[in-house]
Structures are given as structure tokens and as C-alpha cells.
Amino acid sequence: MxxxxxxxxxxxxxxxxxxxxxxxxxxxxxxxxxxxxxxxVVHLFFTPGVDDYLSADAVSPKAKELSTYHLRLWTNPELRKEEIGKMRSRNREWDFMGRTFFALALANMALREPSLKAQYLDPIDRIIEETIRLEADNGIYFFLLDYAKDREFVHKPARSIFVDGEIALMLGARRLVEEKPEYKAMLPERVETMLDCMRNGPVLCAESYPDECWMFCNTVALAAIKISDVLDGTDHSEFFREWVANAKQRLVDPETGMLASSFSLKGRFIDGPEGSTIWMAAHCLSIIDERFARDQYERGKKELAVELAGFGWAREWPRSCVGPEDVDSGPVIPVMEASSGSSGLALMGSSAFGDRDYFGKLCTSLNFAGFPVERDGALKYCASNQVGDAVMLYAMVLGPLWQKVKQLDSDR
Amino acid sequence: MKKILRILFHARLFTPKGLLVRAAVIAVVFLVLHVCGLREYTSIISGMSPTGDTADSRAITLGVMYGCFYFAFVLVAPILVLAAVFFGAVEYVGHRELTHGPEARPPHPTESQPRRSEPQQ
Incomplete structure (x- = not known):
């Protein structure tokens, strides 16, 4: 020059x-x-091929990598102790829900890959047995937040539909993949306990915490009851009809038409509609009343989904009823109002209702802000935790389990 | 090293060079944090700490630092580079005008001659 x-x-x-x-x-x-x-254009650097995350009949590559990390947790006691310890120190519910979502994901994977069924059933059984043992040894409070002890449950004896519902769902999912004689009596037993609590509630819902009914937990319980029906030949369709009619009348927010997330035993709203509830509730209701479930998903999407410049996320609350940030919402990013809890569960909702476009945009955000790390064939999202990753894994593989319930139901 | 520091501290912000230097600083700091394995510390976003102690302020600081530089690397640095290119291109065109434009050319001998029609002073 x-x-x-x-x-x-x-x-x-x-x-x-x-x-x-x-x-x-x-x-x-x-x-x-x-x-x-x-x-x-920045989203283009993070936009995934949706087929890497969702597969029609196999297990997608990303789901495989994500499950590898979780399977290591359940085969390496040291690693599990460390990870569970971290989770429990923050929130005992996460430990419990992480088990449920991982067991549900494995059950779906077993149905997608029948040749690897044994490989998936082994950790499911380990999760179920350890969870039931911990509940038996320590009582229902072992998986509940501390405030559960501040008051007494209204319904006696004290039961939490949060604990009963998710254990029942794990048992049912396991039995749907393959019958296990030891679990055959356990599922109807739990179902009877749950039904007893739900029927005793004026709005057909049972308590998760003292005088606190959570829609998330009650819809999980409904799904477990449905699975028990198709497995054990019982029929609670009348109860389901009654429940849905009652929910439409008394448990939906008049402003948005979305199901409220928590309310007292008598049906007085505690929290309005929330993203951390609605996506799972809609998914569980899809085997109870498909039209109502889809309507709830559509309403949830209209009120909570945000799509901008190729990215997608979900708010925790509709604009008409904003609530306080809590363990369910996770951190909420100001201005954008992106909630990590709601966005993670929105992945599940969009996958369950075949909304590939929104699912793809949520994955773009996940790749952008979830801090994925791939090591030795295992994938984890650093910004997430064990329960968050388990929810995402479930979102990537769900389908066959619910399909089997519907199939068995129509065959009856 | 001294030269690098001199460039860093002497690059004025509102210049193409200043913008490029700042983009480079963001990229270098982010890459150092990344190589040091601080990505794991972003678990603070979900209320978890890689050390297991959620009140561990060191872990929180490292996680926040990594997060800030990651977003700066992904969102801010490319914008600064594009801004520098735009700034440089506009200035280059202006510079050319100055050095090669009609005003910059030395006057033609005939241009300096007074025209016949112009009144003599």
C-alpha cells in the first residue's frame, strides 16, 4: 500500500x-x-430443521441426544444425586415433575422404538419405584413446597392430587407400553383415591395444596383416570362429561375463556389463566374432550403466544390478568414478557396440537437463548434444568401414548 | 500487547475503527468466557447454580457476565460491524469527493484566466 x-x-x-x-x-x-x-435475519442462524426435533414415527435426533443426558442421570447414582440435590434445594416440585415428564417421554419413546422397549422400561420402573418409595417413607409433603404445611388439607385424609395424579400417570404410561403385574392393582387404587377427592370437591377438583386446587394437577389426574379406564375396563365417561361441563361453567376466566390455573376447593379463583398451566391442561384434556382441549390451546395461543422476527415465545399471563412472577412462571424477561416456564410448556402444547410453525419458532428461541451444549452425544440446555429438559424431551416425543389411549378407547 | 491496548484506548467510539474495535473486544471477551466453560453458569436463568448453592454470588456473577457477552456477541457485535461498514462507505465516498471531486482538482490554466466578458478589477 x-x-x-x-x-x-x-x-x-x-x-x-x-x-x-x-x-x-x-x-x-x-x-x-x-x-x-x-x-x-439473526434468527436464521438459530432456526432448526423441525424434523431434527419432531419425528412422525421414530425418535428424532435431538430427542435422542436429550434423552442420553437424562438416561445418564438415571444410571449414574452420583450424577443423579448431585443433579436432584440442586433441584430439590430450589424446588422440590421440580424433582417430582422431572420424574413424571421423563417417564412419560420414555414411554412414548418405547412405543416409537419397540426394539428398544426394554432399554426404556428399565429407567421408567426405577423412577416409579423410587418415587413411590420416597412418598411412602416421607409422606406427601416430600414433593410439596414448604407452604403445604402451613394449613391443613380440607379433604381428609390429606391427599395431594399433584402427587397422586402424576404417580398414577406414570403407572398408566408404563402399563400402556407393557403390562406389569406389580403395577396392575396400584393404578386403580390411586384412581379411586383421586376420584374420591375430586367428587367431594364442589367443582369436581381436588386439592394439590391445602384448599388450593391446581388445574394442571387435576387435568393430569383426568388423563390418568382415562388411561386406567382403557387398561382396566372401567368407565368414567359420565364423570368426564360432568367435569368438562362444570369447568366450562365455573372454572374459565370470563375475559379470555381460558381455564384458571388455581382456585379454592369451592372454586374461588386464586390465580387466573397461566401459561405454565394451560399448555399441559389442554394436552391432558385432549384424551378427555378433544374439542374443548383444542379450544383451550387456541385460546392459550391467542393470548400468550408471541412470534417476532422468526423467534417464538410464550407469556405467562394474558394481558388482561397479569400475575406475580413465581416458581411456575420462571424468570420473565421484561418488555418481551417471555416466561421460561410458559415457553417450555408451549413447546409441548404446540407439539401436541400439531402446530409445527409455532413449535419451530419456539425451538429457534431455545437455540438462541437456551444455551444448548452437546457433549459425547448428549444434549442439555444450560439455561434449563432437569425438569425443563424433561419437558422439552417429552414435547419432542409425545404422541404415541395418547394415540394408544384413543385407539384402545375406540376399540372398546 | 501494548500496541493492542493502545489501539483499544485510542480508537474513538464514533469512527469506523472505533466501532470495529468494540465489536472485536466483545467477540474476544465472549470467546474467552466461552473457552473457560462459563456457559454452564447460565443455569442461573432457571434459578439453578452449577455449584448447587443458589445464593452463590460468584456463580451468579459469572452466569450474568457470560449471558451479557453472549447476547452482545450475537446481537450487538454484528450490528457494530455493519455500522462500521456503512460509516466507512459513506465517509469513503465523501473523501473521494473531496480528493477527486471538482473542488479538489487543481484549476486548469485557462480557468484561471479572466474571461473576456468579465469586468476587470
């Missing part, structure tokens, strides 16, 4: 011949132009 050329380049790079205000103006204009070019 000649001396004049060099001098010219430096003049340009250092804007030597411009006054300060011109430099500020040009820099600001440059940033505006840069942002206008970059922000609309």
Missing part, C-alpha cells in the same frame, strides 16, 4: 476529517442501518 493510500484508509477509518457531530450522526445512522439489516 502506498503512503497516500494508507493515509486515505486511516482518514476513512478514523474519520479524521469529520467534526464530532457528523461522526456521531454517521455512527448512529450506521447502527440503525446495521440493526435494520441484522435483527430480521
Amino acid at each position: 502506498t503512503q497516500p493510500e494508507r493515509s486515505c484508509l486511516l482518514d476513512v477509518l478514523e474519520a479524521r476529517k469529520l467534526s464530532l457531530w457528523r461522526r456521531v450522526l454517521l455512527a448512529c445512522a450506521g447502527v440503525a442501518v446495521g440493526a435494520a439489516i441484522w435483527l430480521p
Whole structure:
């Protein structure tokens, strides 16, 4: 480079011949132009092929990698102790729900890959046996948050539909994959206990916490009851009809038409509709009343889903009833109102209702802000935790279990 | 090293070079944090700590630092580079105008001659 050329380049790079205000103006204009070019295309660097996450009949590559990490947790006691310890120190419910979602994911994977059934059933059995043992040894409070002990359950003897419902669902999922004689009596037993509590409630819902009924837990219980029906030949269709009619009348938020997330035993709303509830509730209701379930998903999407510049996320609350940030919502990013809890469960909702477009946008956000790490064939999301990863895994593999319930139900 | 520091501290912000230097600083700091394995510390987003102690302020600081530089690397640095390109291109065109434009050319001998029609002073 000649001396004049060099001098010219430096003049340009250092804007030597411009006054300060011109430099500020040009820099600001440059940033505006840069942002206008970059922000609309940045998602392209994080947009996944949805087929890497969802597969019609096999287990998708990403699901395989995500499950590898979780299977290591359940085969390596040291690793599990460490991970569960971290989770329990923060929230005991997460430990419990992590088990449920992982067991449900494995059951779906076993149905997708029958040749590997034994490999998937082994950890399911381990999870179920350990969970039931922990509940038997320590009581229902072992998996509940501390405030459960502040008051007494209204229904006696004290039961939590949160604990009963998810254990029943795990038992049912396991039995749907393959019958296990030891579990054959356990599922109807739990179902009877749950039904007793639900029927005693004026709005046909049972308590998760003292005088606190959670829609999430009650819809999980309904799904478990349905599975028990198709496995054990019972018929609770009348109860389901009654439940849905009652919910439409007394448990939906008048503003949005979405199911409320928590309410007292008598049906007084505690929290309005929430993303951390509605996606799972709609998914569970899809084997009880498909039309009502889809309507709830559509309403949830209308009120909570956000799609912008190729990214997707979910708010925790509709604009009409914003609530306080809590363990269910997870951290909520201000302005964007993105809730990690609701967005994670929205992956499940969009997968369950075949909404591939929204699912793809949620995955784009997950790749962008979930901090994925792939090591030795295992995938984990650093910004998540064991329960978050288990929910995402379930979102990637769900389908065959519910399909089997519907099939068995129509064959009856 | 001294030279690098000199460039860093002497690059004025509102210049193409200043914008590029800042983008480079973001990229280098992020890559160092990434190589040091701080990605794991982003678990603070879900209220977890890699050390198991949720009140561990060191883990929180590292997680926040990694998160900030990650988003700066992904969102801010490319914008700064594009801004520098835009700024440089505009300035280059202006610079050319100055050095090669009609005003910058030495006057043609005939141009300096007074025209016949112009009044003599």
C-alpha cells in the first residue's frame, strides 16, 4: 500500500476529517442501518430443521441426544444425586415433575422404538419405584413446597392430587407400553383415591395444596383416570362429561375463556389463566374432550403466544390478568414478557396440537437463548434444568401414548 | 500487547475503527468466557447454580457476565460491524469527493484566466 493510500484508509477509518457531530450522526445512522439489516435475519442462524426435533414415527435426533443426558442421570447414582440435590434445594416440585415428564417421554419413546422397549422400561420402573418409595417413607409433603404445611388439607385424609395424579400417570404410561403385574392393582387404587377427592370437591377438583386446587394437577389426574379406564375396563365417561361441563361453567376466566390455573376447593379463583398451566391442561384434556382441549390451546395461543422476527415465545399471563412472577412462571424477561416456564410448556402444547410453525419458532428461541451444549452425544440446555429438559424431551416425543389411549378407547 | 491496548484506548467510539474495535473486544471477551466453560453458569436463568448453592454470588456473577457477552456477541457485535461498514462507505465516498471531486482538482490554466466578458478589477 502506498503512503497516500494508507493515509486515505486511516482518514476513512478514523474519520479524521469529520467534526464530532457528523461522526456521531454517521455512527448512529450506521447502527440503525446495521440493526435494520441484522435483527430480521439473526434468527436464521438459530432456526432448526423441525424434523431434527419432531419425528412422525421414530425418535428424532435431538430427542435422542436429550434423552442420553437424562438416561445418564438415571444410571449414574452420583450424577443423579448431585443433579436432584440442586433441584430439590430450589424446588422440590421440580424433582417430582422431572420424574413424571421423563417417564412419560420414555414411554412414548418405547412405543416409537419397540426394539428398544426394554432399554426404556428399565429407567421408567426405577423412577416409579423410587418415587413411590420416597412418598411412602416421607409422606406427601416430600414433593410439596414448604407452604403445604402451613394449613391443613380440607379433604381428609390429606391427599395431594399433584402427587397422586402424576404417580398414577406414570403407572398408566408404563402399563400402556407393557403390562406389569406389580403395577396392575396400584393404578386403580390411586384412581379411586383421586376420584374420591375430586367428587367431594364442589367443582369436581381436588386439592394439590391445602384448599388450593391446581388445574394442571387435576387435568393430569383426568388423563390418568382415562388411561386406567382403557387398561382396566372401567368407565368414567359420565364423570368426564360432568367435569368438562362444570369447568366450562365455573372454572374459565370470563375475559379470555381460558381455564384458571388455581382456585379454592369451592372454586374461588386464586390465580387466573397461566401459561405454565394451560399448555399441559389442554394436552391432558385432549384424551378427555378433544374439542374443548383444542379450544383451550387456541385460546392459550391467542393470548400468550408471541412470534417476532422468526423467534417464538410464550407469556405467562394474558394481558388482561397479569400475575406475580413465581416458581411456575420462571424468570420473565421484561418488555418481551417471555416466561421460561410458559415457553417450555408451549413447546409441548404446540407439539401436541400439531402446530409445527409455532413449535419451530419456539425451538429457534431455545437455540438462541437456551444455551444448548452437546457433549459425547448428549444434549442439555444450560439455561434449563432437569425438569425443563424433561419437558422439552417429552414435547419432542409425545404422541404415541395418547394415540394408544384413543385407539384402545375406540376399540372398546 | 501494548500496541493492542493502545489501539483499544485510542480508537474513538464514533469512527469506523472505533466501532470495529468494540465489536472485536466483545467477540474476544465472549470467546474467552466461552473457552473457560462459563456457559454452564447460565443455569442461573432457571434459578439453578452449577455449584448447587443458589445464593452463590460468584456463580451468579459469572452466569450474568457470560449471558451479557453472549447476547452482545450475537446481537450487538454484528450490528457494530455493519455500522462500521456503512460509516466507512459513506465517509469513503465523501473523501473521494473531496480528493477527486471538482473542488479538489487543481484549476486548469485557462480557468484561471479572466474571461473576456468579465469586468476587470
